[in-house]
Amino acid sequence: MFVFAKKADLAQHLAQIGTSKKTIGLVPTMGALHQGHLSLLQKSCSENQITVISIFVNPTQFNNSEDLEKYPRHVERDIEKVRTVSNDIIVFAPTVDDIYEGNTTAAAFEYDGLEFQMEGAHRPGHFDGVGTIVKKLFEIVQPTNAYFGEKDFQQLQIVKKLVEKYDIPVNVIGCPIHREANGLAMSSRNERLSSEAREEASLIYKTLLEAKQKFSTQSAKDVIDYVTQTFSKNPAFQLEYFEIADEATLLSATSKSSTKKYRGFIAVYINNIRLIDNIALN
Known part of the structure; x- marks a missing residue:
């Protein structure tokens, strides 16, 4: 298994193995891997000749410094979990300095209004941070396909819009939510929950x-x-929001149409830990 901490080393390795004639799958993560992440890796490995997973807690998408500080980080444990899927997966675990080169700020992006709904309304600047890191990873890895979980459904739609608006040649693939036995959506933040919570x-x-x-x-x-x-x-619990929105536009639904797909989106705090989830409604 190859593990890279520098984007230049990863780019050099990808050039050496001749990726121009091979399909590359990218699974971007912030680490603290769980079965949901591993399912993305399995799908990528089944659909691509090369799979890269990034493990990087991206500071520019956090608008809460305490959340950033407490976000779980277990890179060595994560690498062992990746190994259970395949020894051939390439791990990219860079530092903040390597990614941002001393300028840890987010670029500004427009997503045709998708960024102003739900998470965007409650976490100002969040999707600028997401767009910044995703675009950087796409430029470094140059994947054929990129895999994102539907737990962050709004983020999935944002990344699809990023690719469309900025003409990035990547196929963005959404994958089903993985849940714990009790139905709780798998999330890295679940590690911070007590067994009771x-x-x-x-x-x-x-x-x-x-x-x-x-x-x-x-x-x-x-x-x-x-x-x-x-x-x-x-x-x-402290409910931050529950919204019913059009899947395509993410605009809140005031009435129902048989020609549209709707989804329920929720963000809730328990023990000061923020959890999100969503469900297709029709």
């Missing part, structure tokens, strides 16, 4: 499933009211 957090997915069922017969407003009331009755 982890079990309590199963309420998030249970509520989303109920919202999906109600959406078939009730209005969007009624479903939103149901979710809001559910969490207001549970003092362990």
